[in-house]
Amino acid sequence: MADAALIQLTGIDRTFYLGDSQVHALRKVDLTIAPGEYIAVMGPSGSGKSTLLNLLGLLDRPDIGTYQLEGRDVTTLAPDEQAKVRSERIGFIFQSFHLVPRLTAAANIELPLMLAGMPAGERAKRVAQALKEYGLTDRAQHRPNELSGGQRQRVAIARATVQRPAVLLADEPTGNLDRATGEEVVRLLEALNATGMTLIVVTHDPVLGARAKRQLRMEDGSIVSDVTSAASPHTSPLT
Amino acid sequence: MRTGLLMLAMSIGVAAVVILTALGDGARRYVVGEFSSIGSNLVIVLPGRSETRGFNPANLVTSTPRDLTVDDATALLRVPGVERISPIIVGTTEINAAGKLRESMMVGTNHEFLRVRQLKLALGRFLSQDDVGHGSAEVVLGALIRREIFGTENPLGKTVRVGDRRLRVVGVLTEGGRGMGMTTDELLIVPVATAQAMLNTNTLFRILIEARSREQIADIKTRVLKLITQRHEGEEDVTVITQDAVLETFDKILNVLTLGVAGIAAISLAVAGILVMNVMLVSVTQRTAEIGLLKALGATSAAIRQLFMVEAVLLSLTGGLLGTALGYLCAAILRHIYPTFPAYPPLWAVWAGLGTALVSGLIFGVMPARRAAQLDPIQALSKR
Numbered sequence: 115m116a117d118a119a120l121i122q123l124t125g126i127d128r129t130f131y132l133g134d135s136q137v138h139a140l141r142k143v144d145l146t147i148a149p150g151e152y153i154a155v156m157g158p159s160g161s162g163k164s165t166l167l168n169l170l171g172l173l174d175r176p177d178i179g180t181y182q183l184e185g186r187d188v189t190t191l192a193p194d195e196q197a198k199v200r201s202e203r204i205g206f207i208f209q210s211f212h213l214v215p216r217l218t219a220a221a222n223i224e225l226p227l228m229l230a231g232m233p234a235g236e237r238a239k240r241v242a243q244a245l246k247e248y249g250l251t252d253r254a255q256h257r258p259n260e261l262s263g264g265q266r267q268r269v270a271i272a273r274a275t276v277q278r279p280a281v282l283l284a285d286e287p288t289g290n291l292d293r294a295t296g297e298e299v300v301r302l303l304e305a306l307n308a309t310g311m312t313l314i315v316v317t318h319d320p321v322l323g324a325r326a327k328r329q330l331r332m333e334d335g336s337i338v339s340d341v342t343s344a345a346s347p348h349t350s351p352l353t
Numbered sequence: 354m355r356t357g358l359l360m361l362a363m364s365i366g367v368a369a370v371v372i373l374t375a376l377g378d379g380a381r382r383y384v385v386g387e388f389s390s391i392g393s394n395l396v397i398v399l400p401g402r403s404e405t406r407g408f409n410p411a412n413l414v415t416s417t418p419r420d421l422t423v424d425d426a427t428a429l430l431r432v433p434g435v436e437r438i439s440p441i442i443v444g445t446t447e448i449n450a451a452g453k454l455r456e457s458m459m460v461g462t463n464h465e466f467l468r469v470r471q472l473k474l475a476l477g478r479f480l481s482q483d484d485v486g487h488g489s490a491e492v493v494l495g496a497l498i499r500r501e502i503f504g505t506e507n508p509l510g511k512t513v514r515v516g517d518r519r520l521r522v523v524g525v526l527t528e529g530g531r532g533m534g535m536t537t538d539e540l541l542i543v544p545v546a547t548a549q550a551m552l553n554t555n556t557l558f559r560i561l562i563e564a565r566s567r568e569q570i571a572d573i574k575t576r577v578l579k580l581i582t583q584r585h586e587g588e589e590d591v592t593v594i595t596q597d598a599v600l601e602t603f604d605k606i607l608n609v610l611t612l613g614v615a616g617i618a619a620i621s622l623a624v625a626g627i628l629v630m631n632v633m634l635v636s637v638t639q640r641t642a643e644i645g646l647l648k649a650l651g652a653t654s655a656a657i658r659q660l661f662m663v664e665a666v667l668l669s670l671t672g673g674l675l676g677t678a679l680g681y682l683c684a685a686i687l688r689h690i691y692p693t694f695p696a697y698p699p700l701w702a703v704w705a706g707l708g709t710a711l712v713s714g715l716i717f718g719v720m721p722a723r724r725a726a727q728l729d730p731i732q733a734l735s736k737r
Contacts, residue, residue: 193654194655197653198651204651214643229656
């Protein structure tokens with residue numbers, strides 16, 4: 115497990131200031147994640163799980179501590195370099211999908227490629243392939259408001275994975291979906307995890323959390339429990 | 354909706370520039386046209402000396418210590434390069450014929466007046482040539498006077514009473530002759546000696562000199578001034594102006610006017626630019642979530658800044674083009690309503706309008722774009 119960790123957090127502290135009061139969102143968090151893991155982060159509201167996710171996604175910086183992604187210290191990178199890392203190595207999936215309402219499904223999927231500066235010809239090819247993989251080909255020219263919730267989240271997942279990132283960060287991916295479509299989306303994410311993509315899910319839902327092979331429970335900015343199911347193929351600390 | 358309002362503001366700004374400069378430039382062209390219609394290659398001698406050289410509106414009213422006489426005019430014919438001379442004396446009088454009485458402007462001049470002023474006759478002939486000195490009892494009528502007094506009747510050979518004289522109608526001018534803002538339709542033209550006798554004066558109002566060619570105008574101007582000074586016992590008491598000088602002065606004045614008007618229009622453009630900024634700022638606030646998303650998807654600050662700049666520029670450019678079209682349309686309508694007024698927007702104004710639109714779009718797009726780029730992605734994302 116120590117060899118070639120994908121993510122290595124050491125002594126991470128993050129404090130927010132709300133007026134006069136201090137909020138300790140993360141205290142002394144140490145975390146090691148190997149490539150291809152399937153992790154659920156759970157805990158009550160305000161326990162720091164969203165902050166952790168933002169930090170992992172390089173949207174936020176820790177006050178203290180280091181974050182190494184694929185062996186490279188990314189805490190000290192300039193904002194534009196962090197943007198490049200986000201563009202190439204990290205995919206985000208949000209509870210409310212965050213699709214651009216003015217753009218079609220295809221254009222939404224194309225966005226990260228466009229931002230990465232990929233030539234138009236190759237972009238079209240990649241988008242077509244992603245649409246096919248997620249069964250959205252006949253929905254390509256629809257705008258988000260013409261899609262069902264499940265379809266929207268599929269578009270969002272397609273957008274997050276079109277760059278083939280190493281880590282997929284999902285913040286309550288099923289929060290806005292009914293149980294059936296939520297189940298469908300989770301299966302899709304698990305299928306992606308099976309191809310080797312590291313999947314980190316933040317959730318309130320204990321059922322969803324229980325499906326992950328490794329469960330982190332957070333409280334008051336600290337990881338209070340880190341349980342790896344025996345069935346996990348990746349880590350086996352119990353043996 | 355938002356973009357529509359923005360483009361409307363921008364297009365109104367640009368249209369204002371185009372229309373206002375079209376008006377200013379149209380006024381300039383109109384005046385220049387009026388002056389050209391006096392006649393070509395003209396040198397004008399007027400009594401009185403202005404302090405500064407060049408044309409001055411005060412010249413029109415100053416009185417002279419020494420009269421400018423018909424003899425002076427005749428003497429000017431000897432100046433080399435002079436093609437024609439036409440002395441002018443002006444007064445108001447009454448014309449009375451067929452039981453109708455009408456007040457009218459009377460111009461006393463010679464037979465060359467027709468050529469110098471480039472007028473045309475509708476009927477009969479102009480004043481006879483050998484009148485200088487004795488003054489035959491002839492009159493040429495303006496088109497409007499003829500219509501009002503004689504109607505459709507042929508006035509040639511009829512006798513009319515002008516002031517205290519009885520004059521024979523020898524010709525009628527064509528309609529629509531203009532010059533110096535005065536229509537010739539309401540003029541009576543009589544021999545200069547007749548007019549002098551009627552008005553009991555020796556002084557000429559003007560002497561019009563037509564040069565043989567445009568190049569000789571400057572020479573003629575100095576020679577004429579010298580000759581008149583000589584004849585007036587060494588005193589330089591006349592002003593010699595050329596049509597070019599008059600035109601130049603008016604051109605200058607009206608150019609300043611056009612620029613001033615363009616300045617006003619530029620202010621309206623600046624206002625439009627500020628509007629662009631505000632709308633863009635609102636749009637940044639409205640699209641906070643989207644900006645946060647773009648950042649999460651790996652957009653650099655530069656990319657987001659660029660995005661907003663491009664949008665601002667595109668909006669102003671489209672608005673500018675729309676405004677130009679609108680301006681041209683309005684100018685065309687204006688020309689349609691007032692056919693004599695050449696309200697063509699000058700090309701420089703169109704480019705300046707478009708340029709200002711673009712530049713203000715750029716400048717006022719910078720602030721919102723910077724704000725968008727600096728947004729904190731977490732906060733941007735959590736806002737929904």
